[in-house]
Amino acid sequence: xxxxxxxxxxxxxMTIPMVLILLTIIFVVLRLMPGDPVSAMLGGHAPEKxxxxxxxxLGLNRPMHVxxxxxxxxxxxxxxxxxxxxxxEVTVAIAExxxxxxxxxxxxxxxxxVIGVLLGAYAADKRRTIRDSAIRLYGIVVxxxxxxxxxxxxxxxxxxxxxxxxxxGRTGPRIFASDFQNTGFYLVDTLLVRDWEAFRDVLIxxxxxxxxxxLTLSGIFVRLTxxxxxxxxxxxxxxxxxxxxxPHGRIVYRHALMNxxxxxxxxxxxxxxxxxxxxxxxxxxxSWPGMGRLxxxxxxxxxYPTIQGVIIVFALMVAFIxxxxxxxxxxxxxxxxx
Amino acid sequence: xxxxxxxxLSCPVRFFARMGxxxxxxxxxxxxxxxxxxxxxxxxxxxxxVAPFDPYSQEAGPQLAAPGGPHLMGTDNLxxxxxxxxxxxxQTILKVSVLAAVISSFFGxxxxxxxxxxGGLADRILSLVMDAVYVFPGLILAIAxxxxxxxxxxxxxxxxxxxxxPTYFRLVRGQTLAIKQELYVEAARALGASSLTILGxxxxxxxxxxxxxxxxxxxxxxIMIEAALTYLGLGLPPSIVDWGMDLxxxxxxxxxxxxxxxxxxxMMISVLALGFTMLGEGLAEILNPRLLER
Numbered sequence: 001x002x003x004x005x006x007x008x009x010x011x012x013x014m015t016i017p018m019v020l021i022l023l024t025i026i027f028v029v030l031r032l033m034p035g036d037p038v039s040a041m042l043g044g045h046a047p048e049k050x051x052x053x054x055x056x057x058l059g060l061n062r063p064m065h066v067x068x069x070x071x072x073x074x075x076x077x078x079x080x081x082x083x084x085x086x087x088x089e090v091t092v093a094i095a096e097x098x099x100x101x102x103x104x105x106x107x108x109x110x111x112x113x114v115i116g117v118l119l120g121a122y123a124a125d126k127r128r129t130i131r132d133s134a135i136r137l138y139g140i141v142v143x144x145x146x147x148x149x150x151x152x153x154x155x156x157x158x159x160x161x162x163x164x165x166x167x168x169g170r171t172g173p174r175i176f177a178s179d180f181q182n183t184g185f186y187l188v189d190t191l192l193v194r195d196w197e198a199f200r201d202v203l204i205x206x207x208x209x210x211x212x213x214x215l216t217l218s219g220i221f222v223r224l225t226x227x228x229x230x231x232x233x234x235x236x237x238x239x240x241x242x243x244x245x246x247p248h249g250r251i252v253y254r255h256a257l258m259n260x261x262x263x264x265x266x267x268x269x270x271x272x273x274x275x276x277x278x279x280x281x282x283x284x285x286x287s288w289p290g291m292g293r294l295x296x297x298x299x300x301x302x303x304y305p306t307i308q309g310v311i312i313v314f315a316l317m318v319a320f321i322x323x324x325x326x327x328x329x330x331x332x333x334x335x336x337x338x
Numbered sequence: 339x340x341x342x343x344x345x346x347l348s349c350p351v352r353f354f355a356r357m358g359x360x361x362x363x364x365x366x367x368x369x370x371x372x373x374x375x376x377x378x379x380x381x382x383x384x385x386x387x388v389a390p391f392d393p394y395s396q397e398a399g400p401q402l403a404a405p406g407g408p409h410l411m412g413t414d415n416l417x418x419x420x421x422x423x424x425x426x427x428x429q430t431i432l433k434v435s436v437l438a439a440v441i442s443s444f445f446g447x448x449x450x451x452x453x454x455x456x457g458g459l460a461d462r463i464l465s466l467v468m469d470a471v472y473v474f475p476g477l478i479l480a481i482a483x484x485x486x487x488x489x490x491x492x493x494x495x496x497x498x499x500x501x502x503x504p505t506y507f508r509l510v511r512g513q514t515l516a517i518k519q520e521l522y523v524e525a526a527r528a529l530g531a532s533s534l535t536i537l538g539x540x541x542x543x544x545x546x547x548x549x550x551x552x553x554x555x556x557x558x559x560x561i562m563i564e565a566a567l568t569y570l571g572l573g574l575p576p577s578i579v580d581w582g583m584d585l586x587x588x589x590x591x592x593x594x595x596x597x598x599x600x601x602x603x604x605m606m607i608s609v610l611a612l613g614f615t616m617l618g619e620g621l622a623e624i625l626n627p628r629l630l631e632r
Contacts, residue, residue, distance in 0.1 A: 148585070
């Protein structure tokens with residue numbers, strides 16, 4: 001137990017340099033690249049004096065290293081500055097949108113895991129058969145379908161032609177979020193106030209976006225699970241279990257899958273990047289009011305502090321999730337220690 | 339002696355069948371991928387011959403006509419022919435994705451070789467930076483870069499290229515570290531070969547084989563990222579014909595059921611990415627069966 005805590009502590013400390021490097025990369029990309037935020041925001045024809053004034057106000061005419069230190073200092077204090085276009089703290093804007101993105105990605109991940117892991121395990125069990133090849137083909141093809149196009153096609157089929165599911169937003173026209181809004185996670189909020197009609201509405205709005213996100217990522221998990229299951233199914237303890245007469249299905253989906261799941265868990269950490277990229281595109285397709293939409297809207301408005309803030313939050317999320325995955329890994333597998 | 343047509347054809351046919359028997363499904367995956375990629379490259383090169391209409395012409399046909407008749411894939415809201423825009427759009431996406439993969443492989447391989455070979459503090463720092471970029475969502479980085487650079491073919495190419503440098507760097511650096519320890523490298527050093535010779539003549543040729551597969555898969559990924567950026571309205575000026583931009587434009591007509599405006603551009607993005615992926619998968623299995631197992 002003591003070892004585990006030492007591992008968690010060390011691993012947490014190791015996250016700090018990674019976050020610092022990510023913050024530095026963001027700073028470099030947004031500040032040192034050609035293109036000046038102020039003249040970009042005010043348009044090319046703003047008078048020199050106005051531009052200078054705005055730069056002064058935003059602290060952009062200080063030396064680069066001072067700006068950098070100031071930037072890191074502020075991020076450490078969870079201060080992401082104020083929007084350049086709206087009179088609004090960036091953290092407030094993000095706090096408003098973040099739950100929508102988390103709700104979407106969590107459900108997307110759930111669908112990916114269920115489809116990807118089960119199909120992958122099934123394919124490994126039936127290896128070198130037609131069904132195995134079909135599932136592998138599914139894995140390759142689905143990986144090559146861009147998430148935004150899949151979203152549009154699902155909208156077309158289930159939203160327009162069949163008219164079963166809504167294609168945009170988090171709630172329908174007759175449901176007002178202000179009636180139940182509390183945490184920002186609409187599913188939780190509607191449950192808290194026991195508004196079943198709103199709960200159902202929120203849930204059906206979640207179906208298409210989360211399936212879009214989940215299906216496109218499931219291809220990778222099919223392949224990962226299959227490869228790991230193939231290794232595990234060759235192990236001696238599987239043979240031993242077979243000889244003891246344990247039902248085949250139980251061996252594959254209980255014994256083998258549990259053991260194959262540990263490497264899959266580590267890979268999940270790496271897929272977080274894909275999940276977030278997918279979420280941004282899915283949000284755009286489904287007019288989902290989350291972080292991705294916020295980022296793009298503010299890019300069109302050239303609102304640099306907000307753009308920077310959103311990207312920082314994404315970076316922190318990546319670092320946090322990879323930390324979390326490693327810690328879960330250490331808890332599940334006691335061999336992983338420093 | 340006379341050769342018949344059938345005899346001439348039987349030679350390549352036998353070759354294909356033999357390879358198919360030796361490598362199984364992977365060979366056919368490779369062939370399928372190569373065929374798709376070749377077809378689309380040909381389409382891009384011969385665009386003016388393949389496309390029935392000018393992709394910019396706003397008098398190609400009626401507004402928002404469904405597929406059929408002279409318009410294989412229908413027309414859009416500006417009365418332009420969708421199929422002609424698909425044909426010309428292939429040029430943009432191929433140019434950007436292949437060029438981006440070339441740029442990132444060049445920098446990635448170069449930095450990976452030097453960093454892995456030289457070692458020391460610079461290598462440690464570079465590896466940390468590359469790892470950080472590697473775990474960061476590539477699309478978000480590309481969005482930020484594309485937003486900073488502004489629209490343009492070279493700008494979007496560079497924005498896409500940056501996010502793949504760590505992939506090559508990590509692969510090449512790892513292999514360089516391993517090959518550096520080999521006996522033949524030591525022998526070369528003992529004979530007085532310079533670092534440049536060792537890197538160029540001994541390490542680089544051994545590293546390049548695996549990067550071929552990664553390059554192909556990288557192009558497939560770059561295709562989807564390029565189209566994603568233009569779908570989001572970033573990266574290219576509206577005067578360029580591009581599948582991602584056509585998809586974004588078609589999205590507006592989705593609620594009124596104009597299915598052809600989104601179906602065809604999106605399908606082409608998928609097919610092109612699938613072609614490169616299958617090419618890469620097939621190559622990987624045939625060149626190095628253990629590479630993609632994880």
